[in-house]
Amino acid sequence: MASRRTITGFSNPLVKFLRSLRDKKHRKREKRFLAEGLRLLTDARECGKVPEILVMATGREAHPLLDALEAAVEKAGGEIVEMDVDILAKVTGKDNPQAVAGVFAEFDTRLSTIDRDAAPIWLVAQALRDPGNLGTMLRTGDAVGAGGLILIDDCADPFSVEAVRASMGAIFTQKLATARWEEFLPWLRSGSGQLVAASLRDSTDYRTAPYAAPCFLMVGNESQGLPAAYEEACDLRVTMPMLGRADSLNAAVAGAVLAYEALAHLREV
Amino acid sequence: MASRRTITGFSNPLVKFLRSLRDKKHRKREKRFLAEGLRLLTDARECGKVPEILVMATGREAHPLLDALEAAVEKAGGEIVEMDVDILAKVTGKDNPQAVAGVFAEFDTRLSTIDRDAAPIWLVAQALRDPGNLGTMLRTGDAVGAGGLILIDDCADPFSVEAVRASMGAIFTQKLATARWEEFLPWLRSGSGQLVAASLRDSTDYRTAPYAAPCFLMVGNESQGLPAAYEEACDLRVTMPMLGRADSLNAAVAGAVLAYEALAHLREV
Numbered sequence: 336m337a338s339r340r341t342i343t344g345f346s347n348p349l350v351k352f353l354r355s356l357r358d359k360k361h362r363k364r365e366k367r368f369l370a371e372g373l374r375l376l377t378d379a380r381e382c383g384k385v386p387e388i389l390v391m392a393t394g395r396e397a398h399p400l401l402d403a404l405e406a407a408v409e410k411a412g413g414e415i416v417e418m419d420v421d422i423l424a425k426v427t428g429k430d431n432p433q434a435v436a437g438v439f440a441e442f443d444t445r446l447s448t449i450d451r452d453a454a455p456i457w458l459v460a461q462a463l464r465d466p467g468n469l470g471t472m473l474r475t476g477d478a479v480g481a482g483g484l485i486l487i488d489d490c491a492d493p494f495s496v497e498a499v500r501a502s503m504g505a506i507f508t509q510k511l512a513t514a515r516w517e518e519f520l521p522w523l524r525s526g527s528g529q530l531v532a533a534s535l536r537d538s539t540d541y542r543t544a545p546y547a548a549p550c551f552l553m554v555g556n557e558s559q560g561l562p563a564a565y566e567e568a569c570d571l572r573v574t575m576p577m578l579g580r581a582d583s584l585n586a587a588v589a590g591a592v593l594a595y596e597a598l599a600h601l602r603e604v
Numbered sequence: 605m606a607s608r609r610t611i612t613g614f615s616n617p618l619v620k621f622l623r624s625l626r627d628k629k630h631r632k633r634e635k636r637f638l639a640e641g642l643r644l645l646t647d648a649r650e651c652g653k654v655p656e657i658l659v660m661a662t663g664r665e666a667h668p669l670l671d672a673l674e675a676a677v678e679k680a681g682g683e684i685v686e687m688d689v690d691i692l693a694k695v696t697g698k699d700n701p702q703a704v705a706g707v708f709a710e711f712d713t714r715l716s717t718i719d720r721d722a723a724p725i726w727l728v729a730q731a732l733r734d735p736g737n738l739g740t741m742l743r744t745g746d747a748v749g750a751g752g753l754i755l756i757d758d759c760a761d762p763f764s765v766e767a768v769r770a771s772m773g774a775i776f777t778q779k780l781a782t783a784r785w786e787e788f789l790p791w792l793r794s795g796s797g798q799l800v801a802a803s804l805r806d807s808t809d810y811r812t813a814p815y816a817a818p819c820f821l822m823v824g825n826e827s828q829g830l831p832a833a834y835e836e837a838c839d840l841r842v843t844m845p846m847l848g849r850a851d852s853l854n855a856a857v858a859g860a861v862l863a864y865e866a867l868a869h870l871r872e873v
Contacts, residue, residue: 378849381849382849467736471854471857474850474853474854474857475853475854475857476848477847477848477849477850478844478845478846478847478848478850478853479845479847479848480845480847480848501854503850503852503854504849504850505848505849505850508848508849508850542868575747575864576747576748576749576864576867577747578746578747578748578749578867579745579746579747579748579749579774579777580647580650580651580746580773580774580777581743581746581747581772581773581774581777583772584743584744584747584860585740585743585744585770585772585856585860587854587856587857588740588743588744588856588857588860591853591854591857591860591861592860592861592864595844595845595861595865596864598845598847599811
């Protein structure tokens with residue numbers, strides 16, 4: 336059975352715990368993250384991911400999706416916590432009595448958990464620093480039927496509130512792995528897989544490139560792009576037209592344009 | 605000749621003025637906006653847009669691009685202001701002695717300033733609320749050789765610091781117009797132009813749609829999408845594959861995937 340309790344004070348340790356999950360250091364120590372909003376939590380539930388702790392406002396209006404969430408948490412033996420709406424606002428940052436939040440255990444993000452043959456496309460981001468871009472890449476990956484997102488080197492934290500929010504639920508549908516380049520490349524070469532770099536250097540037109548599944552589409556850091564050595568290790572370097580003054584696209588945009596192109600090619604085969 | 609002065613106090617009215625430009629209400633009243641960073645200001649200069657006021661740190665290191673900026677502002681009769689690096693940090697929010705900022709007059713964003721035949725592609729965003737998405741659309745527009753971005757109904761402010769930053773300089777290369785839908789549609793129909801909606805409703809595959817220049821590619825609000833009536837007024841409704849759980853893409857991503865597809869078609873003609 337799930338435990339149920341009501342919190343009435345701002346200084347309650349659980350309130351402090353929930354707030355601390357906005358901070359990366361605390362997330363890493365607790366191995367827990369926060370997802371907010373009924374839609375996101377419903378996406379999670381429908382993917383079989385149930386929060387360990389479900390937080391709601393006392394006096395909220397009933398909602399069938401909230402009922403379903405509560406039932407799922409109860410069944411899983413999780414904790415259901417109600418708190419005054421002004422305390423909840425301190426947790427979620429939103430002054431909304433319909434607000435709801437859940438605490439999830441972070442997923443296992445080792446490369447070894449990835450089954451590369453499970454999907455024709457995988458997205459790879461190197462030193463991606465913006466959590467919004469990271470979440471957007473997860474969302475795009477979901478849309479193109481990618482298997483997941485592999486984060487190379489020092490990226491933004493995929494479990495940050497911003498990344499989770501920008502993923503629009505894809506944090507629960509896409510596999511996530513984190514690895515150093517030195518670990519990723521041998522792993523990739525230990526099986527099938529074409530590594531494709533979005534590149535500005537000597538490269539192939541992204542419209543005519545010979546994409547092959549499983550296709551690993553890699554974009555680089557927002558300001559530096561990919562290191563030259565990483566690009567050289569790729570099977571394919573592709574480029575998109577840059578007709579204006581700028582010499583690069585937003586990283587999440589470049590990944591999406593490339594992913595949709597690869598998807599169209601791979602579906603034609 | 606440009607005026608030159610050095611500011612040493614936090615309470616200086618110019619410091620307050622600069623800080624106030626982070627606020628939309630003040631921007632609209634002053635009809636001025638702030639752009640930050642040497643790269644952005646250099647982009648502006650190379651597009652012939654010179655700040656009315658250039659703000660730099662005293663004791664900064666010399667840089668040829670800074671020299672060029674100073675010379676341009678001097679030539680245009682603008683104002684050059686130096687301030688202690690800790691005061692500058694209050695203006696730019698960045699603790700960086702290389703920081704530099706410029707105050708620009710807002711551009712004329714009336715529809716009537718747009719020459720639709722000047723470019724094969726125009727991006728259109730309706731009720732786009734996220735300034736990052738807005739700036740990213742400007743950046744994408746630059747890359748695909750679009751003429752500019754037309755903002756329909758209540759959008760984020762394109763002159764916000766966040767939008768200007770995300771545009772990566774495209775705020776200075778892309779035309780910008782703002783209009784209500786009731787104004788936009790008659791304007792569009794008063795000349796040539798194909799209006800294309802990124803749509804989830806009954807629609808054509810975006811890969812095979814018959815794009816025609818000047819092609820106006822429209823995306824809707826981040827959470828609502830386009831109003832049904834707006835889509836019905838379009839010449840073409842196109843959709844991208846959505847193979848996962850999510851039913852939509854990030855708005856800036858949808859616009860970019862569509863823009864690159866239209867570009868490829870229009871270049872083949």
